[in-house]
Amino acid sequence: MATELNRNSNLGTFFEARSVAVIGSFKEAWMGGYGVVKNLLNFGFCGNIYPINPSYSEVLGMTAYPTVNHVTDPIDLAVIITPSHVVPQIIEQCAPKGIKAAIIVSDGFAETSREGARLQRQLVGIARSFGIRIIGPNTIGIVNTATGLVTTPYYTGYNRIQRGAIAYASQTGIAGAQALPLEDCAYPISKICDFGNKCDVNEIDLLEYLAADPETEIIAIHLEDIKDSQQFMATARSVVAHKPVLILKPGRSEASAKAVASHTGSLAGPDQIYDSAFKQAGIVRLDTWQEFLDVPKVFASQPLPAGNRAAIVTVSGAAGIIAIDAATESGLTVAALSSVTIDKLASLSPRLASNPVDVGQVATLVNVGDFTATLESVMAAVLADSGVDCAIMALWATSASEAEATADMFRRLRQQFSKALAIWIYGPKLSARDELSRQLEVLGVPTYLNLETAAKALGIAATYAKVKSRHNW
Amino acid sequence: MATELNRNSNLGTFFEARSVAVIGSFKEAWMGGYGVVKNLLNFGFCGNIYPINPSYSEVLGMTAYPTVNHVTDPIDLAVIITPSHVVPQIIEQCAPKGIKAAIIVSDGFAETSREGARLQRQLVGIARSFGIRIIGPNTIGIVNTATGLVTTPYYTGYNRIQRGAIAYASQTGIAGAQALPLEDCAYPISKICDFGNKCDVNEIDLLEYLAADPETEIIAIHLEDIKDSQQFMATARSVVAHKPVLILKPGRSEASAKAVASHTGSLAGPDQIYDSAFKQAGIVRLDTWQEFLDVPKVFASQPLPAGNRAAIVTVSGAAGIIAIDAATESGLTVAALSSVTIDKLASLSPRLASNPVDVGQVATLVNVGDFTATLESVMAAVLADSGVDCAIMALWATSASEAEATADMFRRLRQQFSKALAIWIYGPKLSARDELSRQLEVLGVPTYLNLETAAKALGIAATYAKVKSRHNW
Numbered sequence: 035m036a037t038e039l040n041r042n043s044n045l046g047t048f049f050e051a052r053s054v055a056v057i058g059s060f061k062e063a064w065m066g067g068y069g070v071v072k073n074l075l076n077f078g079f080c081g082n083i084y085p086i087n088p089s090y091s092e093v094l095g096m097t098a099y100p101t102v103n104h105v106t107d108p109i110d111l112a113v114i115i116t117p118s119h120v121v122p123q124i125i126e127q128c129a130p131k132g133i134k135a136a137i138i139v140s141d142g143f144a145e146t147s148r149e150g151a152r153l154q155r156q157l158v159g160i161a162r163s164f165g166i167r168i169i170g171p172n173t174i175g176i177v178n179t180a181t182g183l184v185t186t187p188y189y190t191g192y193n194r195i196q197r198g199a200i201a202y203a204s205q206t207g208i209a210g211a212q213a214l215p216l217e218d219c220a221y222p223i224s225k226i227c228d229f230g231n232k233c234d235v236n237e238i239d240l241l242e243y244l245a246a247d248p249e250t251e252i253i254a255i256h257l258e259d260i261k262d263s264q265q266f267m268a269t270a271r272s273v274v275a276h277k278p279v280l281i282l283k284p285g286r287s288e289a290s291a292k293a294v295a296s297h298t299g300s301l302a303g304p305d306q307i308y309d310s311a312f313k314q315a316g317i318v319r320l321d322t323w324q325e326f327l328d329v330p331k332v333f334a335s336q337p338l339p340a341g342n343r344a345a346i347v348t349v350s351g352a353a354g355i356i357a358i359d360a361a362t363e364s365g366l367t368v369a370a371l372s373s374v375t376i377d378k379l380a381s382l383s384p385r386l387a388s389n390p391v392d393v394g395q396v397a398t399l400v401n402v403g404d405f406t407a408t409l410e411s412v413m414a415a416v417l418a419d420s421g422v423d424c425a426i427m428a429l430w431a432t433s434a435s436e437a438e439a440t441a442d443m444f445r446r447l448r449q450q451f452s453k454a455l456a457i458w459i460y461g462p463k464l465s466a467r468d469e470l471s472r473q474l475e476v477l478g479v480p481t482y483l484n485l486e487t488a489a490k491a492l493g494i495a496a497t498y499a500k501v502k503s504r505h506n507w
Numbered sequence: 508m509a510t511e512l513n514r515n516s517n518l519g520t521f522f523e524a525r526s527v528a529v530i531g532s533f534k535e536a537w538m539g540g541y542g543v544v545k546n547l548l549n550f551g552f553c554g555n556i557y558p559i560n561p562s563y564s565e566v567l568g569m570t571a572y573p574t575v576n577h578v579t580d581p582i583d584l585a586v587i588i589t590p591s592h593v594v595p596q597i598i599e600q601c602a603p604k605g606i607k608a609a610i611i612v613s614d615g616f617a618e619t620s621r622e623g624a625r626l627q628r629q630l631v632g633i634a635r636s637f638g639i640r641i642i643g644p645n646t647i648g649i650v651n652t653a654t655g656l657v658t659t660p661y662y663t664g665y666n667r668i669q670r671g672a673i674a675y676a677s678q679t680g681i682a683g684a685q686a687l688p689l690e691d692c693a694y695p696i697s698k699i700c701d702f703g704n705k706c707d708v709n710e711i712d713l714l715e716y717l718a719a720d721p722e723t724e725i726i727a728i729h730l731e732d733i734k735d736s737q738q739f740m741a742t743a744r745s746v747v748a749h750k751p752v753l754i755l756k757p758g759r760s761e762a763s764a765k766a767v768a769s770h771t772g773s774l775a776g777p778d779q780i781y782d783s784a785f786k787q788a789g790i791v792r793l794d795t796w797q798e799f800l801d802v803p804k805v806f807a808s809q810p811l812p813a814g815n816r817a818a819i820v821t822v823s824g825a826a827g828i829i830a831i832d833a834a835t836e837s838g839l840t841v842a843a844l845s846s847v848t849i850d851k852l853a854s855l856s857p858r859l860a861s862n863p864v865d866v867g868q869v870a871t872l873v874n875v876g877d878f879t880a881t882l883e884s885v886m887a888a889v890l891a892d893s894g895v896d897c898a899i900m901a902l903w904a905t906s907a908s909e910a911e912a913t914a915d916m917f918r919r920l921r922q923q924f925s926k927a928l929a930i931w932i933y934g935p936k937l938s939a940r941d942e943l944s945r946q947l948e949v950l951g952v953p954t955y956l957n958l959e960t961a962a963k964a965l966g967i968a969a970t971y972a973k974v975k976s977r978h979n980w
Contacts (some may be wrong), residue, residue, distance in 0.1 A: 065870065147857075189905060191905055191934075206824055206825035208826055208933075212903075213933055215935055215940070218937040219937070284825075284828045284831070287832050287836065289840070290828050290832045293827065293841075293863065322829075322958075322959045323826075323959070351618075352731065352757075353681055356795075358757070358760060358762050359758070360795075362760035362761075385619055395618075397538065430685075430686065432537075432662060432685070460687075462664045462665060462684065462686060463690075464691040464937075466664065485796055486797070
């Protein structure tokens, strides 16, 4: 069984933990041990939760224990959020309990001072001597959507992350459940991991784990430094044959490389080296935080495009032209439609017989209901064309009440066609845009805040597909 | 008086119109003459509205007239939204009424067919013979926030555009009131203009008008083609001495240049020519639709930076490093803080004594209230530094209820400091992000969907300031 397999792998004890001890303060506050327990409860963690603190007998309805050793049942994972100087001692207490995995949320280690770095080294020594693996310190930990495991100590404001194919990893908490609109935007997620200071578990361990994780189909990693570049690239190369690996690595400028050095305590090396190493390993390098969040969506829900020929369907001629620039700069080409397709489009209106197709041109001729029908006929025509590998769409969302009809259209299109889509939604009301986005993403149709990211996502997917087929992956 | 001045200028009759005839169908529909009248009423147009259609005696409570010549009061502007073949005849009817400005919303002209192109030429001939200026055809027309003049024929879903300094112009309706979340996002706008087919009024006319418009302080234009490049550049050069001109000109790729040619009927010319011509004229060229919408905000509400030295304040170390890349790639440098500033920051916490400042590092040490106070002290320290010209911030919005405290912080900071700010807001709830964004933008603090655009906006402002001072503009 998949879960068993993963529990036996390197990081399985973390992600597939069935019992979690939370060690820290349980004062009702915006962050802390209280937050961890609350999030585990809110996200419906399906295992056992043990709050650990000698001053409490009960936390949020759960029995609290003075130490982990007072718990009679076995504990898989310790989440530690205490003052830093206490952490080594907590780890020592974990050892006799047989705990093999610890997430150290606490900060005050190598990221702060020499004293902190010394404490971190001490911590690692103790953990190693007991065979305990550590994620962190200075981390918000991990998420496993399959089990409801969410260790972030901050209030998230929502209780449900859509389970899906994307694994996000980051060197800081900025990719965590407390920072991303994971409920509003329906990102389909398998795992999240914040490495923190990477005193033990690092990007190589995680890549190996995610490669074997049956829930994960696409891996997006934000990395400030790479501990062992050679081994990382070798590991990545074997992973990308099965799952795309997308990396956002800041530090392109001299100033940011310097800041990385002071932030992580390790030298990043000249940036161009990464560019070529990533390319050789088949890793896709992303440029912005928004790409990091949004490009994986197209891999998570769409088939890989068989080629790079894109249909562009918009409700504005200008959007079509902007999309051409974005598409060609992302490695796509504007598909040459077949004469059959051109005829189909022309039968709707002679003004629609081209790629990009600007359906807005017939807006004045029909009513709203007919407009959606026209849009659907146009989409069906271009997606049926064997010279079209994928489609970029720009949709105008005017009111939340119209979202359902548009979602129905995509529901029907998806029954007939399985080509990759990426949708930019714009319009006069954020609420209408958000509602349409929500309904489409639930259906598995990825939506984007801008046309450029939509085109780039498809371009990256098409490029990955090409590299994959060239290597017979 | 400013309004008088503009009424006398070239396009004043359009933008400062005090009486508008809407000529078209008044069937209750999602678009059409009905939509124009409804929008004029919804946006509180302060002039007179005359629906014109022989089949109606009343539209939305307003008296309707068979033709413009049945109206006894003077009419400044005709908004025409009839079948295309009727338009020349309508223009002829406008002449005896003394109407000198017509917005032709109708499509079916040069953008559709040879027949349409012929009709357009005929139309221009008739209009010229009567001295009538035309915006369009195939346009959604204009907006003047000062008078509530909104001629878009589509339902917008909201009734208020914030009056402010940005003029947006576009060659299609995609920059119109029906396409942008102008209420949700509080873009401060003076005028909007959709040129449509540009059969008469073009980008040069508009630049001249906006240059003299006291409400407009920054001009953003989306252009697919330029009718008379030489004159346009000369006009732009004189305008940028007073007001920044930002242009989004798609057509970078061969494929899009070809599409532009078929979309607009005019050749765009090799793209690199525009790059250097824009540069020579002092025009800022934008790359994406999102930049087109969001970069002007920093000019509209912030002082021009005296230099390019940026403070970066975040609640995440990773965001700080991403911001450095974005800042340096946008022409900014990471400000070297003075020893006084470093001391001030160190007195808050030794971990805050750097630029970027990661205030998130002290999150674990304080409660939420103290956290905002710390953030404010950090901002006050860096903004007081004479070596800091502007600041990029990344803010974490967790709940809508906390927005007010953050807005209060900016209210106090703005009383003390007048340096340019650009804010990226992220977080787990779109509603919280939107609420904070709304509250800050009402205060005149520009917010961005991503860090890169925030940095780019400040970088472009700093570059414009430098060019301006070099030329003694």
